[in-house]
Amino acid sequence: MKNKETVISVKNLKTFFYSDGRCNPAVNGVSFDVKSGKTLCVVGESGCGKSVTASSIMQLLPNNARIEEGEIVYKTGDSRGDIHIEKLDRNGKEMRSLRGKDIAMIFQDPMTALNPVYTVGWQIEEMIRNHENVTKEEARKRTLKLLADMGIPDHEKRIDQYPHEFSGGMRQRAMIAMAMSCNPKVLIADEPTTALDVTIQAQIFELMEELKEKHNTAILMITHDMGVVSEMADEVAVMYMGNIIESGTAKEVLGSPKHPYTEALLRSIPILGRGKGQDLNPIRGVTPDPFDRPSGCQFEPRCDYATKECSNRMPDEVNLGKTHMVRCIKYQEVSKNE
Amino acid sequence: MSNNLREKEVLLTLNGLATYFPIKKGLFGKNTQYVKAVNNVDLTIYKGETLGLVGESGCGKTTLGKTILQLYKPTAGEMIYSFEDGPKNLANLSKEEMNVARQKMQIVFQDPQSSLNPAFTVYQSLSDPLKKFGIKSRKERRQIVGDLLEAVNMRREYMDRYPNEFSGGQRQRIGIARALCVNPELVICDEAVSALDVSIQAQVLNLLMKLKEERGLTYIFITHDLSVVEYISDRVAVMYLGRVVELAESEDLFANRLHPYTQALFSAIPVADINHNKKRIVLKGDVPSPANPPSGCHFHKRCFMCKEVCKEKEPELRRFEIDGKEHYVACHFAEENIKNA
Numbered sequence: 251m252k253n254k255e256t257v258i259s260v261k262n263l264k265t266f267f268y269s270d271g272r273c274n275p276a277v278n279g280v281s282f283d284v285k286s287g288k289t290l291c292v293v294g295e296s297g298c299g300k301s302v303t304a305s306s307i308m309q310l311l312p313n314n315a316r317i318e319e320g321e322i323v324y325k326t327g328d329s330r331g332d333i334h335i336e337k338l339d340r341n342g343k344e345m346r347s348l349r350g351k352d353i354a355m356i357f358q359d360p361m362t363a364l365n366p367v368y369t370v371g372w373q374i375e376e377m378i379r380n381h382e383n384v385t386k387e388e389a390r391k392r393t394l395k396l397l398a399d400m401g402i403p404d405h406e407k408r409i410d411q412y413p414h415e416f417s418g419g420m421r422q423r424a425m426i427a428m429a430m431s432c433n434p435k436v437l438i439a440d441e442p443t444t445a446l447d448v449t450i451q452a453q454i455f456e457l458m459e460e461l462k463e464k465h466n467t468a469i470l471m472i473t474h475d476m477g478v479v480s481e482m483a484d485e486v487a488v489m490y491m492g493n494i495i496e497s498g499t500a501k502e503v504l505g506s507p508k509h510p511y512t513e514a515l516l517r518s519i520p521i522l523g524r525g526k527g528q529d530l531n532p533i534r535g536v537t538p539d540p541f542d543r544p545s546g547c548q549f550e551p552r553c554d555y556a557t558k559e560c561s562n563r564m565p566d567e568v569n570l571g572k573t574h575m576v577r578c579i580k581y582q583e584v585s586k587n588e
Numbered sequence: 589m590s591n592n593l594r595e596k597e598v599l600l601t602l603n604g605l606a607t608y609f610p611i612k613k614g615l616f617g618k619n620t621q622y623v624k625a626v627n628n629v630d631l632t633i634y635k636g637e638t639l640g641l642v643g644e645s646g647c648g649k650t651t652l653g654k655t656i657l658q659l660y661k662p663t664a665g666e667m668i669y670s671f672e673d674g675p676k677n678l679a680n681l682s683k684e685e686m687n688v689a690r691q692k693m694q695i696v697f698q699d700p701q702s703s704l705n706p707a708f709t710v711y712q713s714l715s716d717p718l719k720k721f722g723i724k725s726r727k728e729r730r731q732i733v734g735d736l737l738e739a740v741n742m743r744r745e746y747m748d749r750y751p752n753e754f755s756g757g758q759r760q761r762i763g764i765a766r767a768l769c770v771n772p773e774l775v776i777c778d779e780a781v782s783a784l785d786v787s788i789q790a791q792v793l794n795l796l797m798k799l800k801e802e803r804g805l806t807y808i809f810i811t812h813d814l815s816v817v818e819y820i821s822d823r824v825a826v827m828y829l830g831r832v833v834e835l836a837e838s839e840d841l842f843a844n845r846l847h848p849y850t851q852a853l854f855s856a857i858p859v860a861d862i863n864h865n866k867k868r869i870v871l872k873g874d875v876p877s878p879a880n881p882p883s884g885c886h887f888h889k890r891c892f893m894c895k896e897v898c899k900e901k902e903p904e905l906r907r908f909e910i911d912g913k914e915h916y917v918a919c920h921f922a923e924e925n926i927k928n929a
Contacts, residue, residue, distance in 0.1 A: 447812065521861050524818075526818065526839065533790075537785075
C-alpha cells in the first residue's frame with residue numbers, strides 16, 4: 251500500500267510581474283496540493299499563469315517577478331520538517347539543494363534546457379555529484395543505469411554524445427533521466443511533450459507513468475492540451491487569467507464540467523472519432539489584456555452565463571463533494587446542460 | 589459522398605512527384621547524397637474538396653505543399669493543374685507563366701507573426717498582390733481589402749494598423765485574408781491553426797469552412813493534428829518519410845485504419861474525452877532520418893507487423909474498395925488488415 255500523501259501544498263499563491271511601472275497579477279491566489287504517486291495536471295491557455303505557478307515552486311522566476319503572498323510548503327517527511335519555499339532565498343544554499351534533489355523539473359524544449367557544449371552524460375553526472383557525495387566512477391555507473399532505464403538505445407555510446415546528436419524524443423528522455431537522477435519526490439513537467447511528435451509523446455507518457463508507479467513520484471504537469479489531461483491526469487486544475495477556476499479529479503472536471511470556461515473549452519476542441527459533423531463552438535472574444543483585467547470574474551466578458559453580479563468580484567471557491575471545486579456563481583446552471 | 593467526389597472535376601494531379609534536397613557534395617561538386625523529402629507521391633485533388641495531409645515532423649508534408657506552389661523545384665514527376673485554358677504541368681511553366689498561375693493558388697503559413705511584414709500596415713501587405721494582378725486604382729484596392737477583412741470577421745478600419753497591434757488569432761485571419769485577396773482556387777493551409785490557442789483555433793477553423801462554402805475554395809490542409817483533420821477534411825492522406833502510406837475519405841479512414849503506421853498514429857493521439865477507450869500502440873524508436881531511410885518499407889523498423897518481405901520490398905500504394913469506397917494503402921499486408929478491420 252503506497253501512501254498518497256500531500257508533498258507540496260500551495261496556498262493562496264500570488265506571483266506578480268512588474269514592468270514599466272505596471273503590475274501584472276500573473277498568478278492571483280492559487281491553491282492546490284500535489285500528492286505523491288499522483289499526477290496533477292494544470293491546464294489552461296497561453297498567458298493563464300500555469301508556467302509561472304510551476305516556476306514559483308522552483309523559485310525560477312525572472313527578476314521582475316515576485317511572490318507577493320501565500321505559501322508553498324514542501325513536506326520533506328524527514329528531519330528537515332516542513333519547508334516554506336517562498337521564504338527561502340532564491341539562489342541560497344537551501345533552495346539550491348532542494349532543486350533537483352527533492353523537486354526536479356523538465357522543460358518544454360529539451361534542446362534549450364540541455365547545455366550544448368557538454369556531453370549528456372557529463373551533465374547528468376554533474377547533477378548527481380552536486381547533490382550527493384559520490385565518486386566520479388559511481389556517478390557514471392548510475393548515469394549509465396539511468397539512461398538504460400529511460401529506454402535510450404545504445405546507452406554506453408550515447409552517454410558520451412552531445413545533445414545535438416540526440417533526437418527530440420531522446421533528448422527529452424535524457425532530461426527525464428537527469429530529473430530522476432536523485433530520486434526526487436516531486437517532478438514538475440512544464441509542457442514536456444508539446445515539442446514532440448505524437449508517437450514520441452506516447453513513449454514519453456508511458457515512461458512517466460512507469461516512473462510514477464515505481465518511485466511513487468508526485469507529478470505536476472503543465473499543459474494546454476485537454477487530450478493530454480484526459481490521458482495522464484489523476485487530478486486536474488483548470489486555470490484562467492491567474493486563477494484556478496475549477497479543480498477536481500479528471501473524471502469530475504472533464505466528465506461533468508461545472509465552470510462555464512471549462513465547458514466552453516471542451517466544446518471548442520475537435521475530438522478524434524466524432525467525425526465531420528461535430529459541433530465546434532469557439533469561445534467568443536479573446537483573453538483580456540493582463541494589465542487591464544476585468545473587475546470581477548475574469549471570464550465574465552466572454553461568458554454566456556454572465557450576469558451583473560459577475561463583474562463585482564471574483565467568485566469564491568465552492569466545494570462540490572470531496573474533491574470538486576469551482577469558482578463560479580452560476581455553476582448550477584452549467585450543470586443543468588449536461 | 590464517394591460517388592459525387594468521383595464525378596467532381598480534377599483540379600490537380602500529382603504523378604510520381606519527388607523533391608530531393610542535396611546534403612553532401614562529392615568530388616568535382618557533384619551531389620552525392622540527398623534528403624528525399626517527397627518521394628514518389630501520386631495524389632489527385634478534386635475541385636471543392638479539403639484534402640488533409642497528416643504526418644509527423646520530417647515526413648515531407650510541408651515540402652509537398654511548397655513544391656505544388658513551386659517554392660521548391662521538384663526533382664522528378666509532374667503536377668498537372670487544370671487551368672481555364674486546359675491542363676498544364678506546373679513544373680514546366682516558365683517564371684512568367686508561374687507568376688500568373690500563382691493567382692490560382694495561395695498559401696497560409698503556420699506562424700502569422702513571422703509571415704506578415706512588421707513594417708507594413710495590413711493594407712500594404714494585402715494590396716501588393718492586388719497591384720500585381722492588375723487592380724490599378726487605390727480606391728478600388730482599399731475597397732477590396734476592406735471587404736476581405738470583413739469576410740474574415742475583422743473590422744474594415746483595421747487595415748491601417750500594423751501586425752503587432754493584433755493578437756495571434758487576428759493575425760492568422762489577416763494571413764488568410766492575404767491568401768484570399770487574389771481570388772485563388774486552391775489554398776494550401778500549412779499548419780494554419782497549430783500556433784493558436786484552442787479557443788481561438790475553433791474560431792479560425794470555422795472561418796476557414798465558411799470561406800470555403802462561400803468562395804468555392806479547394807484546401808490542402810497540412811497539419812500534424814489528427815483531431816483537426818478529422819473535423820475539416822473530406823479526404824485524408826497520411827504521409828511517412830516522404831511517401832503517402834494511406835489515403836481515404838475522412839470518415840472511412842477514421843473507421844478503418846489499414847496501415848499499421850496510421851493505427852499507431854491514431855492510437856497515440858490523446859483524446860479529450862474521459863470515456864474514450866484507451867489502447868495505445870507505442871511504437872519503438874524514432875522516425876528514421878530521411879537522408880538514410882530504411883530499405884523496403886520505410887516503416888518496417890518501427891512496425892509491429894514487420895515480416896521479412898517488408899525489409900526487402902517497397903510496398904506500392906494500392907487501391908482497395910471497402911463498402912464501395914476508395915481506400916489506398918501502401919502495405920504488404922493490406923488484405924489481411926482489411927479482413928481484420
